[in-house]
Amino acid sequence: MDSIFHRLTKCRYRSRPRSQPNKRLIACFALYALISVNAHAIVEGGPNDYYSTDRWTRQYLNSVNSLHLVPAEAQATRGYAAAPGTKTYNIWEEIDFTLRWFPNHPRGLQFMSKWLPKYPHPPDKNVEYYFQKALTYKPAPELRPVDATVRVLYAIYLHKQKKYQQAQEQYESALSIAPNNSEIHYNLGLLLAEKKDYPAALKHAQTAYTLGFPLPGLKNKLKKAGVWKNIPKEKQQP
Numbered sequence: 001m002d003s004i005f006h007r008l009t010k011c012r013y014r015s016r017p018r019s020q021p022n023k024r025l026i027a028c029f030a031l032y033a034l035i036s037v038n039a040h041a042i043v044e045g046g047p048n049d050y051y052s053t054d055r056w057t058r059q060y061l062n063s064v065n066s067l068h069l070v071p072a073e074a075q076a077t078r079g080y081a082a083a084p085g086t087k088t089y090n091i092w093e094e095i096d097f098t099l100r101w102f103p104n105h106p107r108g109l110q111f112m113s114k115w116l117p118k119y120p121h122p123p124d125k126n127v128e129y130y131f132q133k134a135l136t137y138k139p140a141p142e143l144r145p146v147d148a149t150v151r152v153l154y155a156i157y158l159h160k161q162k163k164y165q166q167a168q169e170q171y172e173s174a175l176s177i178a179p180n181n182s183e184i185h186y187n188l189g190l191l192l193a194e195k196k197d198y199p200a201a202l203k204h205a206q207t208a209y210t211l212g213f214p215l216p217g218l219k220n221k222l223k224k225a226g227v228w229k230n231i232p233k234e235k236q237q238p
Contacts, residue, residue, distance in 0.1 A: 046101040049139035051146050064101055068094045069108055076115045092121035099130050103137040106149050113157040127157060145181070148174040152184055159191055167191055182211035189218045198227040206231050 041054045048057055071087070072094035095116055098108040113127050131154040140147075155170035171188040178184060185208035192201035205218045210231055222228040 047103045047133075047137050047139075048101055050102045050105045051144070052139070061102060061105075064098055064105075065107075069098045069105075069111065073111055076111070076119075091115055091119040092125070095121075095130070096125065099133065103130075103134045104139065104147070104150050106153060109134060109150065109153045113153065131157070143177050145178040148178040148181060148184065151177070152187065155191075156187065159187070164191060164195055168195075180211060182208045182213035185211065186213045186215065186218055190221070193218065193221050193225070196225075198222065198225060202227055202229060 041056045042048055042060055048060070050061065052058070068089075072089045072091055075089050076091055095108065095112045098105055099112060102108060109130065112130050116127055116130075131150070134150045135154070151170045151174035155167045155174065158164075158167035158170060168188065168191055171184060171191065174184050175181070175188070185204045189201045189204035189208060192198075192204065201218075202222055205222055206229075209219065219228060
């Protein structure tokens with residue numbers, strides 16, 4: 001994929017007396033300085049922060065999405081039943097490219113965890129490998145609420161694999177970063193209900209619904225188990 005950075009090539013000018021500054025040459029140097037400063041905003045080859053607001057980073061993210069991730073998603077969804085002549089993609093290569101450039105790309109991580117096991121890939125670059133790379137990537141000195149997303153996605157994957165203890169650890173790690181996230185409380189409540197830890201499941205369920213989570217599935221599950229208790233009125237949202 002070509003670099004998004006436009007490189008300065010030649011600045012042609014005619015010789016002038018020293019007393020007359022060459023405006024074109026000055027403009028070329030100014031442009032070079034501007035490019036040099038902005039070039040540091042993105043790391044060639046990655047890693048780069050998905051959540052960065054930097055203009056160059058957002059531009060490259062859009063390119064990665066449109067040229068790599070989205071076509072790979074479409075191919076994985078439809079299989080190879082495409083029209084003759086349609087370009088085919090190596091799913092692992094597109095996943096690897098996306099997550100090398102943006103390790104904490106949430107849509108990329110979701111796509112990877114669903115489709116990577118179904119396609120040929122190097123044995124040392126499995127689902128856990130990419131999640132661990134995302135977890136160890138530190139785009140900011142302090143953890144931000146958005147950094148909980150990687151942990152939630154990893155927890156959901158582990159939950160589906162019935163690795164309950166590991167999933168619980170990731171949910172709890174996510175809550176330590178974003179304690180008022182209703183979706184995390186809800187998913188952790190579902191996990192605890194499957195483990196039949198109903199008191200803890202009820203606690204997270206009530207917190208999720210107090211924070212406004214809309215889906216009734218966890219409440220229905222706890223009602224079926226005979227452990228649901230209505231949220232006290234003083235804790236209910238208006």
